[in-house]
Amino acid sequence: QVHLVESGGGSVQSGGSLRLSCTVSGYVPNTIHMAWFRQAPGKEREGVAAIDSDGTTKYLDSVKGRFTISRDNALNSLYLQMNSLYPEDTAMYYCAAGDAVPILTLIEPDYSSWGQGTQVTVSS
Numbered sequence: 001q002v003h004l005v006e007s008g009g010g011s012v013q014s015g016g017s018l019r020l021s022c023t024v025s026g027y028v029p030n031t032i033h034m035a036w037f038r039q040a041p042g043k044e045r046e047g048v049a050a051i052d053s054d055g056t057t058k059y060l061d062s063v064k065g066r067f068t069i070s071r072d073n074a075l076n077s078l079y080l081q082m083n084s085l086y087p088e089d090t091a092m093y094y095c096a097a098g099d100a101v102p103i104l105t106l107i108e109p110d111y112s113s114w115g116q117g118t119q120v121t122v123s124s
Contacts, residue, residue, distance in 0.1 A: 002026045002113035004095045009118030016085050016122070022078040022095030022115060032099045034071055034078045035111055038091035038120075045094070047106025049080060058104050063089075085122045092117040 008020040020036065035050035049069035050058045057069055068081040078095055098111035 002097050004115035006095045006115045006118040009120045011121040012085055014122055014124050017083045020080040020093055024076040029099055032097050033104055035096045036080045037094045037096055040091040050104050050106055052104045056104055087122045087124045090122050093120050
């Protein structure tokens with residue numbers, strides 16, 4: 001059982017930056033994929049960024065060049081550096097982990113463990 005706890009959310013103005021962190025505990029296979037998802041009010045949850053154990057990454061097109069996902073396997077931690085934030089980035093952000101498929105994806109069903117979320121609010 002993998003337990004995930006997010007932190008680092010908050011309120012910023014448009015153009016600002018935030019760094020989200022996710023602490024991972026429990027049994028964590030070395031091959032596990034990690035990802036950040038987000039869900040805005042009235043919208044479906046969407047994958048924002050994912051990273052595998054070798055450091056390969058995958059991003060949602062709208063965040064490419066602005067967000068950077070990273071992981072520290074020794075510390076069992078996952079991070080999301082978010083720069084140049086827009087109001088449309090406002091959402092609840094969730095940390096996720098999974099090893100259901102060998103290919104790195106941003107597909108929600110491919111991740112079996114989820115955190116409780118941290119709120120990010122970007123004002124114009």
